[in-house]
Amino acid sequence: MSLFTLRRGNAPLILSMPHAGTEIPKEFAGVFISDWLARKDADWHIPTLYAFAETLDATIIAANISRAIIDLNRDPSGASLYPGQATTGLCPVESFGGEPLYAAIPPDEAETARRVQHYFRPYHAALEDEITRLRARHDNIVLYDCHSIRSQIPRLFPDELPQFNIGTNGGASCAPNYQARVEVICARSGFSWVLNGRFKGGWITRHYGQPQNGVHAIQMELAMRGYMDEPAAPTPENWPTAFNPSAPILPVLQDILKGLCP
Numbered sequence: 001m002s003l004f005t006l007r008r009g010n011a012p013l014i015l016s017m018p019h020a021g022t023e024i025p026k027e028f029a030g031v032f033i034s035d036w037l038a039r040k041d042a043d044w045h046i047p048t049l050y051a052f053a054e055t056l057d058a059t060i061i062a063a064n065i066s067r068a069i070i071d072l073n074r075d076p077s078g079a080s081l082y083p084g085q086a087t088t089g090l091c092p093v094e095s096f097g098g099e100p101l102y103a104a105i106p107p108d109e110a111e112t113a114r115r116v117q118h119y120f121r122p123y124h125a126a127l128e129d130e131i132t133r134l135r136a137r138h139d140n141i142v143l144y145d146c147h148s149i150r151s152q153i154p155r156l157f158p159d160e161l162p163q164f165n166i167g168t169n170g171g172a173s174c175a176p177n178y179q180a181r182v183e184v185i186c187a188r189s190g191f192s193w194v195l196n197g198r199f200k201g202g203w204i205t206r207h208y209g210q211p212q213n214g215v216h217a218i219q220m221e222l223a224m225r226g227y228m229d230e231p232a233a234p235t236p237e238n239w240p241t242a243f244n245p246s247a248p249i250l251p252v253l254q255d256i257l258k259g260l261c262p
Ligand SMILES: N=CN[C@@H](CCC(=O)O)C(=O)O
Pocket: 019, 043, 073, 081, 147, 148, 149, 167, 198, 199, 200, 201, 202, 219, 221
């Protein structure tokens, strides 16, 4: 089983999809209460939604392994993304909604360290290599971290999430003009949007976003209603729903990536 899928391009644009994975390696058979629960919070259909980025010659790296094994968008030290707020951790022990994931004992320190070595490091080594490769060709590159989440998860946010949630770590992860390009397109799209609202950018955005070194990172958290139906209460019978190939947000995403990759 390959841990991630990599498409190398030559444009100054990398798409990272750390939560695209839905595979549960055999060694985790019986570890979770159910594999459906372990996969429930995946960023469903994200590689399909952004497949058009190949025509821009973007580099695309997408995880194949479920975030329940290890979360590629968390600090490998284990530090919380949002101290004091509800969130999920490096080796999450519960779903976004707070349901316990493990049938028996959750991972201890040694098991977490093993997963970091075996499942976390390879994705980040590949991502770092791609950043280095493209920076050698371009003075400035964009790392666009692709995410999506169900529109309503009361444990994480009280109201329905805006359609487009742009995260730049409070403006620290990219130069102002990159952030502005995305803001302008979202503002004229007619969809709801917010900059550095509930989702400010996870560890990938915060860690790799170094505008002073020509690496501009932006996280885009999409509300899933923009490209798939969302049942009021997901169950194994009704979730995940299919990808909507006529997703109304698709032209907006195309404009955003073209704007970041002129
Ligand atoms: N769909 C995933 N969402 C991201 C959000 C990161 C953030 O909290 O800003 C995640 O959990 O990593």
